Amino acid sequence: MKAKIKQERKQGYRDGYRQGYHLGLCEAVKQLNPGTAGVRRPLKLMYVPQGFDAIDAGVSEALAGLITELIVCPAHAMLETAARESPEAVLVMNGLHVFPDNHLEQIAEIRRRGISTAIWFVDDPYFTEDTSVLCRHYDHVFTHELGCVEFYRSHGAESVHYLPLCVNPEMFNPRRIGPEYCYDIVFIGNAFFNRTELFDRLAPMLIRHRTLIVGGFWERLKRFDMLSPFIHKGFIPPEETANYYSGAKLVINIHRPWEAGQDNRNSYRVPARSINPRTYEISACGAMQITDVRDDLANHYRLGYDLETFGSPEELESKIEYYLKHETERRNFALRALRTTLQNHTFAARLPRLLDVIDEARARH
Numbered sequence: 001m002k003a004k005i006k007q008e009r010k011q012g013y014r015d016g017y018r019q020g021y022h023l024g025l026c027e028a029v030k031q032l033n034p035g036t037a038g039v040r041r042p043l044k045l046m047y048v049p050q051g052f053d054a055i056d057a058g059v060s061e062a063l064a065g066l067i068t069e070l071i072v073c074p075a076h077a078m079l080e081t082a083a084r085e086s087p088e089a090v091l092v093m094n095g096l097h098v099f100p101d102n103h104l105e106q107i108a109e110i111r112r113r114g115i116s117t118a119i120w121f122v123d124d125p126y127f128t129e130d131t132s133v134l135c136r137h138y139d140h141v142f143t144h145e146l147g148c149v150e151f152y153r154s155h156g157a158e159s160v161h162y163l164p165l166c167v168n169p170e171m172f173n174p175r176r177i178g179p180e181y182c183y184d185i186v187f188i189g190n191a192f193f194n195r196t197e198l199f200d201r202l203a204p205m206l207i208r209h210r211t212l213i214v215g216g217f218w219e220r221l222k223r224f225d226m227l228s229p230f231i232h233k234g235f236i237p238p239e240e241t242a243n244y245y246s247g248a249k250l251v252i253n254i255h256r257p258w259e260a261g262q263d264n265r266n267s268y269r270v271p272a273r274s275i276n277p278r279t280y281e282i283s284a285c286g287a288m289q290i291t292d293v294r295d296d297l298a299n300h301y302r303l304g305y306d307l308e309t310f311g312s313p314e315e316l317e318s319k320i321e322y323y324l325k326h327e328t329e330r331r332n333f334a335l336r337a338l339r340t341t342l343q344n345h346t347f348a349a350r351l352p353r354l355l356d357v358i359d360e361a362r363a364r365h
Helices: 002-032 053-066 075-085 103-112 128-137 146-154 193-206 224-230 238-247 277-284 313-324 327-344 347-364
Strands: 041-048 067-072 089-093 116-121 140-143 160-162 183-188 211-215 231-233 248-253 289-291
Touching: 002 327, 041 053, 041 075, 041 347, 053 067, 053 089, 053 238, 053 277, 053 347, 075 089, 075 103, 089 103, 089 347, 103 116, 103 128, 116 128, 116 347, 128 146, 140 146, 140 347, 146 160, 160 347, 183 193, 183 238, 183 313, 193 224, 193 313, 211 224, 211 238, 224 231, 238 248, 238 277, 248 277, 248 313, 248 327, 277 289, 277 327, 289 313, 313 327
Parallel strands: 041 067, 041 089, 089 116, 116 140, 140 160, 183 211, 183 248, 211 231, 248 289
Antiparallel strands: none
């Protein structure tokens, strides 16, 4: 028993040293990439959140530093707030899920008052049955999905712009965490069929390591009994997600399937070509990521340099086993991805493009 306690203490010291060393390097990267606080542009804008804290908080905080006046209001009170506050522009996030039945009537009346309206779709292309209708009712449409730009133009939207997702580094960042958050392999997300097929294949390997799978519907796994001790069912808040990313040796990223079916309302079958917010969030936490590939991934991160990729279960398993044994390589991937993210993929870096579109259109009118 004494020998076991002594061994556990030694392991704890080693883990603590490694975590402290890694966090020190992450802090150095952050100090070298502090972001820039420019002059706020003169604009009074009303922001209508969707209810995704990871995105809404990032948008609100970034806009507060980019414009002179920001108003945030819930979806049900859009028209009432716009009538009272008279913003020059309204930005709606997604327009789905929490928005009331009279959503479009409110937007129509806001536009009749001469207020510019914009919507940013960040669930594309998984709800095209809905967004194909919504897109026609806004002055400007932004989408994080490359495959949806021409789709919205074909459905009557005139001002359509590709605006990739990004991350809020105040929410997702490297941090000191306790041993309960330390895992070899972490995946956080719901059990879409492509993910269950992959994890069923990888199950014998995953159970040999300290593995954590978080999300809903993992009962769909054929090998659920084998993997259930490694599964945390249900939703966890962004702060907890960031803790697990920060404590992980490797984080797996698997994009959801885009085909129409039980998990999607993509009856137009628009192919998904763009990366998910998880890509940025993992990188912002100073963790090494192994991800499947979307068309625009290489536009944002250097493959094999900022992050690793896989194209088959065999390749993923091989790379997991390799990088778990090579700590220095893991750390270098994580630090490079953190630097790239802080330089290029924060809301403060992304939103000026959206504001430029609104400003240019207002100047023409």
